[in-house]
Amino acid sequence: MKNPALFKISILDDNLHFARVMIPLLFLLAGTAPINAQEGEPTGQRTTEGETVEKKFTNKEENALCLKCHANKYVRFTPEGSDQPYIFKMYSDCIIDTTKYYASNHWNFKCVDCHSSDYETYPHLAGLRFEYMATCLDCHGDDPEYAKFHFEKIQEQYEASVHFSKYSNEISCWSCHNSHYYKINARNRDQDIKMTIAYDNAICLGCHANTDNFEMIAERLNPDVTTTHEWLPNQANHFKSVRCIECHAEINDTLLVAHKILPKEQAVKKCVECHSSDSRLKASLYKYQLEEGASLVKDDMIGDAVLIGSRRSTTVNLLSNILILATVLGILGHWSLRIITRKKTKP
Amino acid sequence: MSHNLYLYPKFIRLWHFINAVMFLLLIVTGLSMQYTAPDSPLIRFDIAVKLHDIGGITVSINYLLFLMGNMVTDNGKYYRIQAKGFTTELKGQFRYYIWGIFKGEAPPYPISKDRKFNPLQKLSYVLVMYMGMPVIILTGLALFFPQVFDLLGLGSLIVADVIHVLMGIVLTMFMLIHLYFSTFGRTMFSNFKSIISGWHESSQAPG
Structure with missing residues (x-):
């Protein structure tokens, strides 16, 4: 040698x-x-x-x-x-x-x-x-030190995903997670959530917005994501504020980041899945923050996101209810008094 | 004896009608979006968003017409507050609402060609039209064009969001009170008829 x-x-x-x-x-x-x-x-x-x-x-x-x-x-x-x-x-x-x-x-x-x-x-x-390129499980499988990352569950979810069912030979852990630069993302509490979102979406777009990478694996033309998501209002804002997996992956209670990517027909398209008090984002994008118990979250507000229908500040809600109730009661009280006194003051 | 005054010309009635319908639409769709639930939506979320956008844009244009109309016509005079004696007038009107009306007293500041609004009406309309409306329109625009809001570096959109919601509640309160005070006419429905016909019916002699 x-x-x-x-x-x-x-x-x-x-x-x-x-x-x-x-x-x-x-x-x-x-x-x-x-x-x-x-x-x-x-x-x-x-x-x-x-x-x-x-x-x-x-x-x-x-x-x-x-x-x-x-x-x-x-x-x-x-x-x-x-x-x-x-x-x-x-x-x-x-x-x-x-x-x-x-x-x-x-x-x-x-x-x-x-x-x-x-x-x-x-x-x-x-x-x-x-x-042979080692995968995550080759090093982290059955390792108590890494149990909290649930590598086995990740593998199980990946094997149930559309990526595995269609391209098991072409796609491995490293197709999405760069082996040399992989860095913990969703668990990084120092990181602005926008950075977490951008990092995560860049993984998907590495193939889905890159003709060469997509066509190398899928052997078909790469559909343009902006065209396929034309139905989505405020598309650019959605892309910046949520991860692709919010709608394209099945939520898993064990995993912090869902790995079961669904066929496109099963992707979430109903606005209220996110825009409601029962927002699925609480079980996905904001899961870690919620587990951490951030102060704003306690007030049922999600970080600094403006998510109409989902963010409900208890303070704002209470104030709104008091104001409306006071107005209605005031009107009813005044009206009642008018009716009572009208009879008395009528000549 | 009643007197009829032609107080509301066609363009004001049309403006008021558009504002009233759009306000109702904005309140209903706003509440539907704020309290949306997957299983029991008042209005389906995406439809509520679209209708709220349409209502917001229409009310904003209507508001611009109001501002321009007040500049080029003499309608603006009804919204000008003369500081001198205004506090006394307010007290008088307030006293009437919490006391005099129950004693069968006549309104202290009856409606006339020169005084379309009583002092309390004038104050509330000025506050709503010159403070409430700009705030809700500007915060609404921030939510409608979040990218522009970001570019301008105007801070967090949450602040705009919370202000928009709270101002929506305040204007809803105004709407409820406005509707209730409209029953203070010669009969319960005469003021509602006035804003449709343009003719104000008053039991008082023109002042």
């Missing part, structure tokens, strides 16, 4: 410099704290329980051997015994955004924990393209 360190692999400097400047800048603009992946310093990250844990990037040096090439768009490679460097583009699906990777839930993995150690040889063997 050849040691990859023996190969003279250089990265295009301009590209690296651009990435070094732009990535922290983009995070700064997005208002999120970047993980200093380049320098490898420990960085604090909150867990779902709200604790802050220090990350020790012990695998960085080893991963850097892969990321020398896989974190860049271009690779310059000079074969042993040759003075002729080869410059080629990295296949886009093989480029890893190190910042996102080290900010993900799987940040502490070495590349070869999931990928074959044969990848340590360069040029890589062609057959490695067909290596």
Whole structure:
């Protein structure tokens, strides 16, 4: 086996410099704290329980051997015994955004924990393209430490979904959840719910609004989601305020995020399913907040969402009822007195 | 002896009719949306939303006509409050409603060509038309165009939503009181007839 360190692999400097400047800048603009992946310093990250844990990037040096090439768009490679460097583009699906990777839930993995150690040889063997990709259950199945995430139930629900019944060979956990960047979303209490919605919908739109990805799996034309949802009033607002799965997945009491995607004929189309006091959003999108007992929720208000028919502030309701009741009673009282006194004052 | 005054010309009656019908539509559809229930909807949600939108747009246009009409005609004079003596007039009218009316007294400020509204009517109409209506229309527009509201950075839409609901309740109260006070005519239904025919029937001599 050849040691990859023996190969003279250089990265295009301009590209690296651009990435070094732009990535922290983009995070700064997005208002999120970047993980200093380049320098490898420990960085604090909150867990779902709200604790802050220090990350020790012990695998960085080893991963850097892969990321020398896989974190860049271009690779310059000079074969042993040759003075002729080869410059080629990295296949886009093989480029890893190190910042996102080290900010993900799987940040502490070495590349070869999931990928074959044969990848340590360069040029890589062609057959490695067909290596088995572990799914969630391969690592998390029957693990008491992860019991609260109900991975087995997720698998069960996925296998009952339309994605499995139609495309079981083409779709796996990683089709929706990016293996390198997967980050806890619905349970992230620090995150604005709009970000949770955008993150979740981006997963669906990764295929349903991407012709190449959709047609690769479905082998048919990709219907335009804005056209298929033309019936939906305030379409853009709905897309921004709720997740696709609110209407397209069956609610499951055990799971925080429903995974049983239904055939389109079974999708929710009745407004009152959400726009009512018994809104299904309370069992889906706002489930975690409700479990957490946010103060506004106690008042039966849902976050900062304006959801006509569902949001009922008990204070506003009580005030409304008092005002209307007082008016009606006042009118009835006055009217009664008029009738009584009219008889007396009539000449 | 009764006197007839032609107080409500056609365009005012038409304006009032549109406002009345649309107000009722907005109240019913508003309540239906606010208290919607999957199994027993007063009006089906999507239909209630559409009707509420239609009612809201119509009332808004009607309100603009009111503002313009008051600028180009002399109808605006009925909504102008003269500060001097107004408090005394209000007290007099209020006293009449809580005392005098039960004693069979005559109204202190009877309707005439120059005084279409009594002081309390004038105050409530001014508050409704120049404060209540702009608030409910603007918050309604915010809910109708949430994207524009977001772009303008006017804060959380919940505030607009709660204000809209509460103002809806206040205007519903106004509507109930308005309907009740309309029974204060020469007979219980004479004021209702007036707003249809245009002729105000009064038991008082024109003042």
